Amino acid sequence: MFEEIDPRSPIPLYEQIAARIRVAVAAEEYRAGDALPSVRQLSAALRVNPSTVVQAYRDLERDGFVETRHGAGTFVRALEAEVREGERARQARALVRTLLADAARLGIGAAEVARALAAETGVPTHE
Amino acid sequence: MSEAIEVRGLGYRAGRSFALRDVSLTVPAGSIYGFLGPNGAGKTTTIRLLLGMSRREAGDVRLLGRSIPGELPAALSVVGYVPERPHVYPSLRVDEAMRCHAAFHRRWDDAWATRLQRMFELPDDRRIGRLSKGETGKLLMLLALAQRPELLILDEPTDGLDPMVRRDVLTALLDYVSESGATVFISSHLVHELERMCSWVGVLDHGRMVAELPIDVLKGGIKRIRLAEAPSNGQQLPFEVLSRAQDAFASSETWVVRGWSDPMVQYFDTAGATVREVIDLDLEEVFVELLRSGREVTR
Numbered sequence: 001m002f003e004e005i006d007p008r009s010p011i012p013l014y015e016q017i018a019a020r021i022r023v024a025v026a027a028e029e030y031r032a033g034d035a036l037p038s039v040r041q042l043s044a045a046l047r048v049n050p051s052t053v054v055q056a057y058r059d060l061e062r063d064g065f066v067e068t069r070h071g072a073g074t075f076v077r078a079l080e081a082e083v084r085e086g087e088r089a090r091q092a093r094a095l096v097r098t099l100l101a102d103a104a105r106l107g108i109g110a111a112e113v114a115r116a117l118a119a120e121t122g123v124p125t126h127e
Numbered sequence: 128m129s130e131a132i133e134v135r136g137l138g139y140r141a142g143r144s145f146a147l148r149d150v151s152l153t154v155p156a157g158s159i160y161g162f163l164g165p166n167g168a169g170k171t172t173t174i175r176l177l178l179g180m181s182r183r184e185a186g187d188v189r190l191l192g193r194s195i196p197g198e199l200p201a202a203l204s205v206v207g208y209v210p211e212r213p214h215v216y217p218s219l220r221v222d223e224a225m226r227c228h229a230a231f232h233r234r235w236d237d238a239w240a241t242r243l244q245r246m247f248e249l250p251d252d253r254r255i256g257r258l259s260k261g262e263t264g265k266l267l268m269l270l271a272l273a274q275r276p277e278l279l280i281l282d283e284p285t286d287g288l289d290p291m292v293r294r295d296v297l298t299a300l301l302d303y304v305s306e307s308g309a310t311v312f313i314s315s316h317l318v319h320e321l322e323r324m325c326s327w328v329g330v331l332d333h334g335r336m337v338a339e340l341p342i343d344v345l346k347g348g349i350k351r352i353r354l355a356e357a358p359s360n361g362q363q364l365p366f367e368v369l370s371r372a373q374d375a376f377a378s379s380e381t382w383v384v385r386g387w388s389d390p391m392v393q394y395f396d397t398a399g400a401t402v403r404e405v406i407d408l409d410l411e412e413v414f415v416e417l418l419r420s421g422r423e424v425t426r
Contacts, residue, residue: 007323010407012343040305044298048323049159050305105404 017056026087032078131310138185161325162314207276217256232274240273261292351406358398369420
């Protein structure tokens with residue numbers, strides 16, 4: 001599930017790991033009460049610094065996605081439907097920002113992208 | 128003690144052609160510190176000086192708060208070392224080498240050594256001289272880890288090993304680090320391997336330190352920028368320009384800058400230039416740019 005973690009990316013590794021887990025929680029790939037891999041397991045599996053995993057888990061805990069039970073591990077918390085929806089909306093906005101940046105590099109403006117998106121999906125966009 | 132390794136003003140000369148000049152290093156306790164440099168930069172020489180294996184001509188070295196070479200025995204009892212070239216007798220068998228090593232290290236963990244031996248598939252009765260390169264690499268890491276060191280000093284521990292063995296060796300290392308909180312000082316020219324593990328990076332070239340920074344700062348502060356109507360040289364710049372070049376097939380220029388932060392785009396706006404792209408560099412590209420600019424300055 002962490003295949004796309006990319007050490008060459010400018011996005012710090014702990015953010016990539018936390019983001020991947022947020023997606024998994026929002027998509028209910030991880031359900032409430034599921035255990036995350038231990039810091040030791042995940043750091044060895046991804047060959048990243050253990051402190052990177054610790055920081056990712058700390059951020060997830062701060063944002064209410066997981067809780068740490070001392071001696072037992074880190075577990076996914078039950079999320080309100082709105083929180084899950086909010087997270088999905090946030091992911092969608094991030095994807096769109098990437099798309100717009102790529103388009104701008106080719107000299108394609110936001111309006112053209114919006115029209116192409118509407119044509120592709122059949123979902124009208126509001127100008 | 129917050130520094131696992133502290134080196135100040137280290138100097139050493141080897142013959143006429145090579146010298147370490149004024150090398151200073153600070154390795155925070157608990158960090159994984161990548162010691163980068165091209166072949167011949169002086170990485171192994173520096174490591175030998177850290178461990179009291181060569182005699183320095185200037186400077187101070189402290190390992191885990193202990194002065195080197197004065198308190199060398201106390202330091203070495205808690206330092207694990209993987210040398211560039213194997214330092215075990217080729218005529219010993221694997222089990223003999225492990226027993227020999229165990230005798231020297233009070234904190235040796237027999238159960239874990241056996242577990243690593245099984246994981247690394249190292250047969251008891253194989254002579255060291257008959258091990259493959261990959262098996263030798265795994266044995267050296269086993270010997271360094273099973274003594275349960277507070278500090279690991281690894282000199283190109285994966286150089287010349289195949290990807291499978293590299294992965295096994297690094298996995299065992301990181302497993303130990305998560306469990307023990309030990310500090311790791313790892314030299315390599317395999318930049319991509321270090322990119323995912325290191326929290327700090329030091330770059331050595333021609334016997335001098337070129338940079339020493341937390342990896343996120345190093346990667347975040349160096350960018351490649353593509354510019355139209357680039358301003359001429361000689362103005363006050365809010366960042367350092369490592370290199371600039373005219374683009375092939377385009378009228379734009381590409382600059383590599385250090386100390387970049389996004390609001391600096393404004394500088395180009397006021398200078399009448401247009402920033403077409405700000406491109407992030409990976410560690411290998413950062414490394415190459417640092418070496419290139421460092422060499423131009425000293426020339």
